[in-house]
Amino acid sequence: MRRAVLKLSGEALAEDTGEAFSDAIIDDIAGQLNEIRSLFSGIELSLVVGGGNFWRGRSSKPFLDRTRSDQIGMLGTVMNGLYLAERFKLSGLQSRVMTPFVVSTFTELFSKEKALDYMKSGEIVIHAGGTGHPFFSTDSISALRAAELDADCVFYAKKVDGIYDCNPDDNVNAKKFRRLTYSRIFKDQLNALDIAAMCISQEAGTDSFVFGLNEPHSIVRAFKAADSMSETLGTKISVACKENYYV
Numbered sequence: 182m183r184r185a186v187l188k189l190s191g192e193a194l195a196e197d198t199g200e201a202f203s204d205a206i207i208d209d210i211a212g213q214l215n216e217i218r219s220l221f222s223g224i225e226l227s228l229v230v231g232g233g234n235f236w237r238g239r240s241s242k243p244f245l246d247r248t249r250s251d252q253i254g255m256l257g258t259v260m261n262g263l264y265l266a267e268r269f270k271l272s273g274l275q276s277r278v279m280t281p282f283v284v285s286t287f288t289e290l291f292s293k294e295k296a297l298d299y300m301k302s303g304e305i306v307i308h309a310g311g312t313g314h315p316f317f318s319t320d321s322i323s324a325l326r327a328a329e330l331d332a333d334c335v336f337y338a339k340k341v342d343g344i345y346d347c348n349p350d351d352n353v354n355a356k357k358f359r360r361l362t363y364s365r366i367f368k369d370q371l372n373a374l375d376i377a378a379m380c381i382s383q384e385a386g387t388d389s390f391v392f393g394l395n396e397p398h399s400i401v402r403a404f405k406a407a408d409s410m411s412e413t414l415g416t417k418i419s420v421a422c423k424e425n426y427y428v
Contacts, residue, residue: 183225186326188336188337191232211274229308235261250315255310262288262308266307278307282310308322327385335390340395341393344366358424361418389419393415399414
């Protein structure tokens with residue numbers, strides 16, 4: 182694998198600590214990113230971070246306009262990006278926070294050329310601020326940045342451990358896909374991911390990998406699974422592949 186984008190939710194940075202951040206969780210993420218860089222020599226990494234530990238648009242106050250609510254959420258992702266960059270330094274990871282809009286001197290305005298240069302030099306680019314526009318999820322910006330940066334795969338760290346043929350909360354016989362096509366997601370309305378994100382990735386020919394962040398050593402295992410399918414973890418989505426289930 183040459184280049185990858187990892188999407189982290191804001192909630193994942195806090196877990197159930199009651200605080201905005203769990204340093205133990207963030208340090209574990211940093212350690213896994215260091216391990217990935219040693220396993221995949223020369224790999225170029227970037228992250229997209231959500232803001233759910235501060236604000237979730239769908240649970241905002243009823244009086245708020247949707248556009249304003251989404252803008253508040255975007256600022257939450259910027260705070261997360263800045264904190265991640267500072268905490269990563271303690272694990273020896275150098276990173277840059279890039280946003281699609283100017284945030285004084287706090288971040289850098291996103292540029293494809295600059296992002297690629299930073300990644301090639303070994304820095305991790307942290308994408309914050311979403312798309313800069315309302316009505317788009319952080320899944321969408323993950324797929325968009327992966328397409329722009331010509332990434333091989335975009336990794337979605339979720340609470341659910343993959344994509345199932347039906348809701349596993351409603352059906353104990355639900356089966357988890359090991360491999361899956363974008364066409365099947367659209368046809369069967371499998372809603373584990375934002376459909377707009379899947380459309381972007383299908384058109385760009387970018388693979389996606391959905392996995393459960395809460396599983397032990399999950400990020401490293403997800404990268405291994407996406408590369409060789411040697412791990413029984415998550416679901417890989419491609420434009421064309423032989424679909425099958427975990428058995």
